[in-house]
Amino acid sequence: MDHAAEAQRTDLMTITRHVLNEQSKHPESRGDFSILLNHIVLGCKFVCSAVNKLFQAGLAKLIGLAGEITNVQGEQQKKLDVLSNQVFVKALVSSGRTCILVSEEDEEATFVEPSKRGRYIVVFDPLDGSSNIDCGVSIGTIFGIYVVKNKDDPTLEDVLQPGKYMLAAGYCMYGSSCTLVLSTGSGVNGFTLDPSLGEFMLTHPDIKIPKKGKIYSVNEGNAKNWDDVTSKYVENCKFPKDGSSPKSLRYIGSSMVADVHRTLLYGGIFMYPADKKTPNGKLRLLYEVFPMSYLMEQAGGEAFTGKQRALDLVPKKIHERSPVFLGSSDDVQEIKALYAAAAAAAE
Incomplete structure (x- = not known):
């Protein structure tokens, strides 16, 4: 047996381990970002599970319109849109690491109450492509993370800053597999959810887009x-x-x-x-x-x-x-x- 190859095969890099490795490069880090990301990952796992159930005929009750609800864009929301938004808002607030949330589905920004407030701003589209749910096309969650200037006095101005000041960004795609693509400012990595482990494993390290495409x-x-x-x-x-x-x-x-x-x-x-x-x-x-x-x-x-x-x-x-x-x-x-x-x- 090739022990080196076996060791490499079993040296599984989870998304949590990857982020912790990145944070270890910054001695001043307190682990807050890892905690926040774990809550985003949890939200993605929940939505992935809900999407998979939706694709099963026995759970077709999730298909349909959520009454007369429309979002701020004037679009009809699917039931799963509403659920996904609630899941991410609750996950982000409960992390204790966020202060302002901006969701596509909510007209106003959400300011987290002081007792649960942290130093991060999260902007997100909880379920991009929801109009494709019924035909099985891949859909996803998109998110970006900023750091607030003063978590004790956050304002909308903290959100309205250029994208170049983002701390991190990513998306999670729900389709034939569940793939989370993430950048924390030092390259891009892709992770695929292993259902048997319930973990996102590094499958696309250091993604580089071709210089020219076809x-x-x-x-x-x-x-x-x-x-x-x-x-x-x-x-x-x-x-x-x-x-x-x-x-x-x-x-x-x-x-x-x-x-x-x-x-x-x-x-x-x-x-x-x-x-x-x-x-x-x-x-x-x-x-x-x-x-x-x-x-x-x-x-x-x-x-x-x-x-x-x-x-x-x-x-x-x-x-x-x-x-x-x-x-x-x-x-x-x-x-x-x-x-x-x-x-x-x-x-």
């Missing part, structure tokens, strides 16, 4: 409303003028987690541009654009709004929207160049 991802149903730059870029994807092969279109839609996960692993570009119908973009800045842009940059990619680096944007309100182009650096640079040329021509 896939573009965009809702072409909005093409008639695009600006000239987006139209030209997509035309170049289909009919490249340099003699290279055309890019392939891959777009799941309504499930940003699934589209971004594929882009992160295989390369290419994910686009949700501003257009005539949604001039300010459609994706939410705090809990969709920022966390995904943070992960892309940490993996060696880029994220661009059509005007500037996505992580440099300063939010003015918690549910603000933004356009975004994110993915492989060469692909994002190409669309940056097109916007720069268009701006120069307009002067």
